[in-house]
Amino acid sequence: MTADLATDVFEEHRPFLMGVAYRMLGRVADAEDVVQDAWLRWYRADRTDVREPRAYLVRITTRLAIDRLRQVQSRGEAYVGPWLPEPYLTEFGDTAPDSADRAVLADTVSLAVLVVLESLSPLERAVFVLREAFGYPYAEIATLLDRGEAAVRQLAGRARRHVAERRPRYDVDPARRRDLTERFIAAAVEGDLEGLMSLLAPDVQLVGDSGGKAKAPLRILHTADKVGRFLVGVSRSGPPGLAFRLVETNGGPAVLIISDDRPDSLFQLDIADDRVTAVYVVRNPDKLRSLAAR
Template sequence: MTTDAMADVFEEHRPVLLGVAYRMLGRVADAEDVVQDAWLRWSGGDRSGVREPRGYLVRITTRLALDRLRRIKARGETYVGPWLPEPYPTDFGDTAPDAAERAVLADSVSLAVLVVLESLSPLERAVFVLREAFGYPYADIAAMLDRGEPAVRQLAGRARRHVEERRPRYEVDPVRRRDLTERFLAAAAGGDLAAMMDLLAPDVRLVGDSGGKSRAPLRVLHSADKVGRFLHGTARKGVADLSFRFLELNGGPAVLVLSGDEPDSVFQLDVADGRVRTVYVIRNPDKLRHLAAAR
């Protein structure tokens, strides 16, 4: 296989590899580093005997991501305030040929699911991502991870139960989410507390991720009264040069708030029964830099 051919094959599968690495790590920069390392492994040796490049590349990427995730866990770093994944632009293109598969991929990359995946062991997370998000057979996953198939099935079952018990059940219809997001943004930007309160579920939560580097609640806010008043107070303080852009992030509609030309924050809503159930606010500047180009 020529160098150009190897590059073409790798680029064909890059979206899948990045999707695997991001779901494993929840960090865009780390995922991109892993994919780059996978390219170096792919391009640095003789691949003439590889019959299925996609499977081979997913195996390399999974192992690299698993090693990196274990190192991250071993460092035991503390994070200031609630942690959320880095927002991830989701344009699945040819990797999701129909609506049903796209819905599965979108759900597996949602903020709510990725937060739950953080509580899995690295190996459980790898098995869950490969099985639930990408549909690999147990035998293939076992080969990728150098584990026996019975052990992989056990890991998959344990991870699936853990995720099902902890992830919230929300409306995933993108049209409804977009409509409610637009109405919510209009109420918040206009300082209309009454309109905002009408959109909030009584038990709504606000999860703010600043990493201690920007202003955001250092604890999860619970109840419509607390969430509504916090957002109302934030809107009243205002910043003159703010602008808003809609993007698809983590499989759903989101709002990118810009201060001048720089990303200031990301808002995304989880909704059910026509009400906002969770408000995610990401303000850690380290998690927003990559969105400058995405906008």
């Protein structure tokens, strides 16, 4: 395989590899680093006997992501306030366009699920991502991870139970989510408490991620009254000239707020039974850099 052909093959699979790495890591920059490292290893490798480039590349990417997760966990870095994954613009280049496949991929890349995945071990997370997000057979996952199939099945079962116990259930209809997101933002911008209360579930929670680098609640807010009043207070005290842009991140509609031509924050909602059950607010500027050019 020539160098040019090797480059073409890798670029063909890059979106898929990015999808795997991001679900493994929950951080766009780390995922990009892992994919770049995978490219370097692919380029330098003896590719003479590689019959299935995607399987070869997924194996490299997954193992690099596991190593990166272990490094992060071993550092045990303290984080100021609640933690959320870095928002990831999803155009589903790593999936088939089938609506059922899209729903599954959206679920496995959602902010809520990625938060749950943070509590899994690196191996459990790898198995869950490969099995639940991309449908890999257990035998193939075992080969990718150099583990026995029985061990992989155990890891998968444990991860699946853990996620099922903690994963919130929400409306995945794209049109409905978009409509409620637009209504929610309109009510929040106008400081319409009554309008917000009509959209919020009684037990709604608001999770704000600032990393201590911007203003956001340092604890999760609970109940419609507290969340609604907080949002109205923010709308009344916010700076003038904000721009609002509807984007798709993590498999669903989100609102990117721009201030002085820079991303200021991103809002995304979980929705169930036509009510907002969770509000995710990312304000950590480090986690908004990948959205700057959008």
